[in-house]
Amino acid sequence: MPSTEILIAFTLAALLMNISPGPSNLYVVARAIAQGTKGGIVAGMGLAVGSMVHVMATVLGLSAVFEHSPTLYTAVKLAGAAYLIYLGISYWQNKTEESPDGDGCLVEPVKRKPLISVFRESIIVEVTNPKTALFFIALLPQFVVPESGPISLQLLILGLIVTLSAIPCDIAVAVLSSKVSNYLLKNERAQRIQERVSGSILFGMGAYIVTDEARAVGD
Numbered sequence: 001m002p003s004t005e006i007l008i009a010f011t012l013a014a015l016l017m018n019i020s021p022g023p024s025n026l027y028v029v030a031r032a033i034a035q036g037t038k039g040g041i042v043a044g045m046g047l048a049v050g051s052m053v054h055v056m057a058t059v060l061g062l063s064a065v066f067e068h069s070p071t072l073y074t075a076v077k078l079a080g081a082a083y084l085i086y087l088g089i090s091y092w093q094n095k096t097e098e099s100p101d102g103d104g105c106l107v108e109p110v111k112r113k114p115l116i117s118v119f120r121e122s123i124i125v126e127v128t129n130p131k132t133a134l135f136f137i138a139l140l141p142q143f144v145v146p147e148s149g150p151i152s153l154q155l156l157i158l159g160l161i162v163t164l165s166a167i168p169c170d171i172a173v174a175v176l177s178s179k180v181s182n183y184l185l186k187n188e189r190a191q192r193i194q195e196r197v198s199g200s201i202l203f204g205m206g207a208y209i210v211t212d213e214a215r216a217v218g219d
Helices: 004-019 023-068 071-091 116-128 130-142 151-186 186-219
Strands: none
Touching: 004 130, 004 151, 004 186, 023 130, 023 151, 071 130, 071 186, 130 151
């Protein structure tokens, strides 16, 4: 079982990542704009279910890696760190794409759908999103302490924290996007600021992991 300190630190990291702009957040925004707050919340619930699929895959796959190959475990951590750095850089390089009429809209208007269809679609969106899988592989291993108990249980607990902490974030996005959607979707400068703050967080996490691993090798 992870220590209280690790759980608190991980929960804060998960919240920071969940409130940072990304494909899932934009999907919730799109559904909330098309179908109001309720549509955005339903989309968030579907994303949470899809996220759990990735959690279980991470638990089943990474626990075996950690227990039988410490070298491969380190390689996974470094690969995850590299991916976080890549994401951070990509956020800084992203440019707002304008709609055909040049208003700078980031999310195109979408048609209304039955809420059950929104829920099913959201699950598929999250399950088939390779970035979500890579993100779990990148983030969860950094907070696993082999001496603290079964690896699979630690990964499951950490994965649940990520999924559960995303729910209030998605609800907040759904509510806010229905009220300030014009500003968030049409103000290019505001979107760039969001992307660069998120990118800095991701880059910083990846750089810290690489530095920490290099220090451990040196010791």
